[in-house]
Amino acid sequence: MRRFEMTIAITVMLSAGAYADPPAGEADFLSGNDAAMATMMRGMDVKPTGDVDKDFAHMMIPHHQGAIDMAILELRYGHNPALRRLAQEIIVTQQQEIAAMALAIHDPLPASRPSPTDPHAGMSHMAPAGMQQE
Numbered sequence: 001m002r003r004f005e006m007t008i009a010i011t012v013m014l015s016a017g018a019y020a021d022p023p024a025g026e027a028d029f030l031s032g033n034d035a036a037m038a039t040m041m042r043g044m045d046v047k048p049t050g051d052v053d054k055d056f057a058h059m060m061i062p063h064h065q066g067a068i069d070m071a072i073l074e075l076r077y078g079h080n081p082a083l084r085r086l087a088q089e090i091i092v093t094q095q096q097e098i099a100a101m102a103l104a105i106h107d108p109l110p111a112s113r114p115s116p117t118d119p120h121a122g123m124s125h126m127a128p129a130g131m132q133q134e
Helices: 002-020 026-044 052-077 081-104
Strands: none
Touching: 026 052, 052 081
16 A cells, blocks of 8 residues: 555656646646636536526537637647647537537527637637637
């Protein structure tokens, strides 16, 4: 049991050291991810209306937008080609599902915005609980 405790202590120390001075882009990625998660969680906290379908969509849309926002961060800061391709697919499919949910509950479609992967678009597309469309 002593060896197990020592392994955990070493792992915790190494993990803490690994994040003390993150590589270039890592701090921006982590900050962006924290913001995306916080926005998603706030957006998912909806007051029940008595209409299960609308409540479901109004909770899921921010959830899908959170996935889009995290995928955008992968495209901006990630290097793994397979994960970058997956992030692109996530953006497309989640946008389609957001539009489908909005249409299903007769909500307006989101306004068109620049592509989230456009380097000139900035992070302004990461609107709280918002929906977007490419």
